[in-house]
Amino acid sequence: MTALGFLHPRHSAEDDYPRIEQLLASDIRVDLVRAEPGGDLEGDSGGDLGRADASLRMGAPHRLAAGVEQLRLSGAEAIVWASTSGSFGYGWEGAHEQVRTLATAAGMPASSTSFAFVHAARELGAARIAVGATYPADGAGLFAEFLRAGGLEVTALHAAGATAEEAGVWGEAEVLALARAVDASGAEAVLLPDTALHTVACLPALERELGKPVLTANQVTVWEALRLTDRRVNEPRLGALFRREPIVQV
Structure with missing residues:
Protein backbone atom coordinates (compact mmCIF):
# COMPACT_ATOMS: atom_id res chain seq x y z
CA MET A 1 0.00 0.00 0.00
CA PHE A 117 2.89 22.09 -12.24
CA VAL A 118 6.52 22.75 -13.13
CA HIS A 119 7.53 19.11 -12.72
CA ALA A 120 4.48 17.86 -14.65
CA ALA A 121 5.11 20.23 -17.58
CA ARG A 122 8.71 19.03 -17.70
CA GLU A 123 7.51 15.41 -17.62
CA LEU A 124 5.36 16.09 -20.67
CA GLY A 125 8.18 17.93 -22.43
CA ALA A 126 5.96 21.02 -22.58
CA ALA A 127 8.25 24.06 -22.43
CA ARG A 128 5.65 26.45 -23.89
CA ILE A 129 2.47 26.61 -21.84
CA ALA A 130 -0.73 28.64 -21.60
CA VAL A 131 -2.31 29.44 -18.23
CA GLY A 132 -6.05 29.78 -17.61
CA ALA A 133 -6.39 31.08 -14.05
CA THR A 134 -9.52 31.76 -12.05
CA TYR A 135 -7.49 34.31 -10.06
CA PRO A 136 -7.52 38.09 -10.41
CA ALA A 137 -4.84 39.50 -12.69
CA ASP A 138 -2.25 40.03 -9.96
CA GLY A 139 -2.46 36.44 -8.72
CA ALA A 140 -2.33 35.07 -12.27
CA GLY A 141 0.73 37.21 -12.95
CA LEU A 142 2.53 35.87 -9.88
CA PHE A 143 1.86 32.31 -11.00
CA ALA A 144 3.23 33.08 -14.46
CA GLU A 145 6.39 34.50 -12.86
CA PHE A 146 6.78 31.31 -10.83
CA LEU A 147 6.50 29.16 -13.94
CA ARG A 148 9.07 31.27 -15.76
CA ALA A 149 11.44 30.84 -12.81
CA GLY A 150 10.97 27.10 -13.32
CA GLY A 151 12.15 27.39 -16.92
CA LEU A 152 8.76 27.42 -18.68
CA GLU A 153 7.65 29.88 -21.33
CA VAL A 154 4.17 31.32 -20.72
CA THR A 155 2.72 31.95 -24.17
CA ALA A 156 -0.71 33.11 -22.98
CA LEU A 157 -2.30 34.09 -19.68
CA HIS A 158 -5.97 34.55 -18.86
CA ALA A 159 -7.25 35.77 -15.48
CA ALA A 160 -10.96 35.11 -14.97
CA GLY A 161 -11.16 37.05 -11.69
CA ALA A 162 -13.54 34.56 -10.06
CA THR A 163 -14.01 34.30 -6.30
CA ALA A 164 -13.28 31.08 -4.43
CA GLU A 165 -16.99 30.38 -4.08
CA GLU A 166 -17.62 30.93 -7.79
CA ALA A 167 -14.75 28.69 -8.91
CA GLY A 168 -15.79 25.97 -6.48
CA VAL A 169 -19.18 25.52 -8.13
CA TRP A 170 -18.06 25.69 -11.75
CA GLY A 171 -19.06 22.70 -13.84
CA GLU A 172 -17.60 21.19 -16.98
CA ALA A 173 -18.95 23.94 -19.24
CA GLU A 174 -17.23 26.70 -17.27
CA VAL A 175 -13.96 24.78 -17.00
CA LEU A 176 -13.98 24.12 -20.76
CA ALA A 177 -14.65 27.80 -21.41
CA LEU A 178 -11.69 28.78 -19.23
CA ALA A 179 -9.40 26.41 -21.11
CA ARG A 180 -10.62 27.62 -24.49
CA ALA A 181 -10.12 31.25 -23.47
CA VAL A 182 -6.40 30.78 -23.02
CA ASP A 183 -5.53 28.07 -25.54
CA ALA A 184 -2.98 29.30 -28.06
CA SER A 185 -1.57 27.50 -31.07
CA GLY A 186 1.98 27.84 -29.77
CA ALA A 187 1.25 26.31 -26.38
CA GLU A 188 2.26 22.69 -25.86
CA ALA A 189 0.02 22.32 -22.80
CA VAL A 190 -2.69 24.29 -20.98
CA LEU A 191 -2.50 24.79 -17.21
CA LEU A 192 -5.53 25.43 -14.98
CA PRO A 193 -3.96 26.20 -11.58
CA ASP A 194 -6.83 26.54 -9.10
CA THR A 195 -7.33 23.69 -6.60
CA ALA A 196 -10.90 24.98 -6.07
CA LEU A 197 -11.84 23.81 -9.58
CA HIS A 198 -13.48 20.42 -10.04
CA THR A 199 -11.57 19.13 -13.08
CA VAL A 200 -10.92 15.42 -12.64
CA ALA A 201 -14.21 14.28 -14.19
CA CYS A 202 -13.70 16.44 -17.28
CA LEU A 203 -9.99 15.84 -18.00
CA PRO A 204 -10.67 13.59 -21.03
CA ALA A 205 -13.11 16.16 -22.46
CA LEU A 206 -10.63 18.99 -21.91
CA GLU A 207 -7.87 17.20 -23.78
CA ARG A 208 -10.18 16.14 -26.61
CA GLU A 209 -11.41 19.71 -26.97
CA LEU A 210 -7.96 21.31 -27.01
CA GLY A 211 -6.03 18.50 -28.69
CA LYS A 212 -3.15 18.82 -26.22
CA PRO A 213 -2.29 17.95 -22.62
CA VAL A 214 -4.19 19.80 -19.91
CA LEU A 215 -2.73 20.06 -16.42
CA THR A 216 -5.06 20.88 -13.57
CA ALA A 217 -4.29 21.56 -9.93
Missing part, protein backbone atom coordinates in the same frame (compact mmCIF):
# COMPACT_ATOMS: atom_id res chain seq x y z
CA THR A 2 1.29 3.45 -0.98
CA ALA A 3 -0.21 6.19 1.19
CA LEU A 4 -0.18 9.75 -0.15
CA GLY A 5 -0.74 12.70 2.18
CA PHE A 6 -2.23 16.06 1.20
CA LEU A 7 -2.70 19.26 3.17
CA HIS A 8 -5.69 21.12 1.74
CA PRO A 9 -6.43 24.82 2.35
CA ARG A 10 -10.23 24.69 2.53
CA HIS A 11 -13.42 22.83 1.73
CA SER A 12 -13.93 23.28 -2.00
CA ALA A 13 -12.93 20.75 -4.67
CA GLU A 14 -11.48 18.30 -2.17
CA ASP A 15 -13.88 15.67 -3.50
CA ASP A 16 -11.63 15.46 -6.57
CA TYR A 17 -9.17 13.50 -4.40
CA PRO A 18 -11.35 10.45 -3.60
CA ARG A 19 -12.36 10.49 -7.26
CA ILE A 20 -8.69 10.24 -8.23
CA GLU A 21 -8.14 7.51 -5.65
CA GLN A 22 -10.91 5.45 -7.26
CA LEU A 23 -9.15 5.72 -10.62
CA LEU A 24 -5.70 4.78 -9.32
CA ALA A 25 -4.33 1.34 -8.49
CA SER A 26 -6.12 -0.35 -5.60
CA ASP A 27 -2.98 -0.24 -3.45
CA ILE A 28 -2.76 3.57 -3.49
CA ARG A 29 -4.46 5.49 -0.70
CA VAL A 30 -5.14 9.24 -0.79
CA ASP A 31 -5.35 10.94 2.62
CA LEU A 32 -6.54 14.55 2.71
CA VAL A 33 -6.59 16.81 5.77
CA ARG A 34 -7.34 20.49 6.23
CA ALA A 35 -4.14 22.47 6.78
CA GLU A 36 -5.73 24.44 9.59
CA PRO A 37 -9.27 23.47 10.56
CA GLY A 38 -11.36 26.53 11.25
CA GLY A 39 -8.82 28.84 9.66
CA ASP A 40 -9.85 32.31 8.58
CA LEU A 41 -8.62 32.20 5.00
CA GLU A 42 -10.52 31.28 1.90
CA GLY A 43 -9.49 28.82 -0.77
CA ASP A 44 -7.10 28.81 -3.66
CA SER A 45 -8.77 31.48 -5.80
CA GLY A 46 -10.73 34.68 -5.73
CA GLY A 47 -10.21 38.20 -4.45
CA ASP A 48 -8.55 37.24 -1.16
CA LEU A 49 -5.80 35.42 -2.97
CA GLY A 50 -5.23 38.25 -5.41
CA ARG A 51 -3.48 39.86 -2.44
CA ALA A 52 0.00 38.64 -1.63
CA ASP A 53 -0.46 38.96 2.13
CA ALA A 54 -3.38 36.50 2.15
CA SER A 55 -1.40 33.94 0.16
CA LEU A 56 1.56 34.28 2.47
CA ARG A 57 -0.59 33.83 5.59
CA MET A 58 -2.27 30.75 4.14
CA GLY A 59 1.03 28.99 3.50
CA ALA A 60 2.70 29.98 6.78
CA PRO A 61 4.56 27.12 8.53
CA HIS A 62 2.27 27.05 11.59
CA ARG A 63 -0.78 26.61 9.33
CA LEU A 64 0.81 23.75 7.43
CA ALA A 65 2.11 22.10 10.59
CA ALA A 66 -1.42 21.76 11.96
CA GLY A 67 -2.23 18.79 9.74
CA VAL A 68 1.18 17.17 9.49
CA GLU A 69 0.88 14.94 12.55
CA GLN A 70 -2.44 13.52 11.36
CA LEU A 71 -0.93 12.59 8.01
CA ARG A 72 2.16 11.13 9.61
CA LEU A 73 0.01 8.89 11.82
CA SER A 74 -1.94 7.79 8.75
CA GLY A 75 1.25 6.27 7.35
CA ALA A 76 1.73 8.76 4.52
CA GLU A 77 4.96 8.29 2.58
CA ALA A 78 4.98 11.74 1.01
CA ILE A 79 3.13 14.97 1.65
CA VAL A 80 2.03 17.72 -0.74
CA TRP A 81 0.70 21.16 0.16
CA ALA A 82 -2.37 21.14 -2.08
CA SER A 83 -2.51 24.85 -2.77
CA THR A 84 -1.20 26.68 -5.80
CA SER A 85 -1.50 30.30 -4.68
CA GLY A 86 -0.43 29.38 -1.14
CA SER A 87 2.92 28.29 -2.56
CA PHE A 88 3.71 30.45 -5.60
CA GLY A 89 2.87 33.53 -3.52
CA TYR A 90 6.22 33.02 -1.79
CA GLY A 91 8.14 33.19 -5.05
CA TRP A 92 10.48 30.52 -6.38
CA GLU A 93 13.01 30.58 -3.54
CA GLY A 94 10.43 31.14 -0.81
CA ALA A 95 8.36 28.20 -2.06
CA HIS A 96 11.45 26.00 -1.90
CA GLU A 97 11.97 27.04 1.71
CA GLN A 98 8.30 26.35 2.44
CA VAL A 99 8.65 22.81 1.12
CA ARG A 100 11.90 22.19 2.98
CA THR A 101 10.25 23.29 6.22
CA LEU A 102 7.27 21.04 5.53
CA ALA A 103 9.50 18.05 4.77
CA THR A 104 11.43 18.58 8.01
CA ALA A 105 8.25 18.84 10.07
CA ALA A 106 6.71 15.80 8.39
CA GLY A 107 9.83 13.64 8.26
CA MET A 108 9.08 12.64 4.68
CA PRO A 109 9.44 13.98 1.12
CA ALA A 110 7.28 17.06 0.52
CA SER A 111 6.25 19.37 -2.28
CA SER A 112 3.46 21.75 -3.28
CA THR A 113 1.02 22.19 -6.14
CA SER A 114 3.04 25.01 -7.69
CA PHE A 115 6.11 22.80 -8.02
CA ALA A 116 3.86 19.98 -9.22
CA ASN A 218 -5.70 18.50 -8.17
CA GLN A 219 -4.49 16.19 -10.95
CA VAL A 220 -0.86 17.40 -10.78
CA THR A 221 -0.92 17.47 -6.97
CA VAL A 222 -1.64 13.73 -6.79
CA TRP A 223 0.85 13.01 -9.59
CA GLU A 224 3.49 14.92 -7.62
CA ALA A 225 2.91 12.76 -4.54
CA LEU A 226 3.26 9.65 -6.70
CA ARG A 227 6.49 11.05 -8.14
CA LEU A 228 7.86 11.56 -4.64
CA THR A 229 7.12 7.90 -3.80
CA ASP A 230 8.51 6.56 -7.12
CA ARG A 231 5.12 5.16 -8.16
CA ARG A 232 4.20 4.88 -11.83
CA VAL A 233 0.52 4.78 -12.70
CA ASN A 234 -0.93 4.51 -16.19
CA GLU A 235 -4.50 5.83 -16.05
CA PRO A 236 -5.68 7.53 -19.27
CA ARG A 237 -8.81 8.89 -17.56
CA LEU A 238 -6.50 11.24 -15.64
CA GLY A 239 -5.09 12.79 -18.79
CA ALA A 240 -1.88 12.69 -20.78
CA LEU A 241 0.19 13.20 -17.63
CA PHE A 242 -0.87 9.74 -16.42
CA ARG A 243 -0.17 8.08 -19.75
CA ARG A 244 3.56 8.76 -19.62
CA GLU A 245 6.28 6.61 -18.06
CA PRO A 246 8.62 6.67 -16.33
CA ILE A 247 7.94 9.41 -13.82
CA VAL A 248 10.86 11.83 -14.02
CA GLN A 249 12.80 12.55 -10.85
CA VAL A 250 13.69 16.25 -10.54
